[in-house]
């Protein structure tokens with residue numbers, strides 16, 4: 001398990017970029033009222049064919065070491081493990097030429113749920129390394145929504161001081 005969910009998001013976002021995405025949308029919904037934390041990463045990259053998707057979805061129980069030996073990736077399997085361990089679900093929708101959507105949910109108050117970590121830094125890192133890709137972030141809680149796009153200078157009005165600070169940070173990655 002990775003220590004922070006932001007690191008999972010970074011990893012899943014890197015998959016999208018490796019798949020040639022020109023638009024990458026990261027959504028995080030954190031609802032204390034519903035006791036959910038939901039992560040959705042969507043891209044318009046090349047997508048996965050059925051065989052790849054099956055291979056990715058099947059790699060859930062084997063150990064890290066054996067996966068490394070076989071050269072099979074870990075990113076999606078790790079996120080799945082985290083989601084399922086934290087009372088949530090994991091889902092991938094993907095098809096060749098149709099992009100990919102990865103959704104992981106978990107119970108917000110689950111004892112094993114990793115902290116979100118620094119989502120701003122994650123998005124900044126992705127933006128800095130991929131200036132031509134439109135990277136969107138939408139972070140929503142019960143009371144506030146924060147949205148950012150690396151290709152838009154017009155942002156939604158911040159509704160709280162905290163949102164405003166976040167906006168300032170992430171907006172720094174607009175070229």
Ligand SMILES: Nc1ncnc2c1ncn2[C@@H]1O[C@H](COP(=O)(O)OP(=O)(O)O)[C@@H](O)[C@H]1O
Nearest residue numbers: 015016019045047048056073074075076077100
């Ligand atoms: N967003 C995506 N678009 C297209 N293919 C993907 C995407 N995410 C994952 N894949 C495919 O699934 C494989 C496994 O991904 P992952 O578990 O992150 O491991 P790794 O990136 O180390 O290979 C990738 O190698 C790639 O073939």
Ligand SMILES: [Mg+2]
Nearest residue numbers: 011015073075
């Ligand atoms: Mg990966």
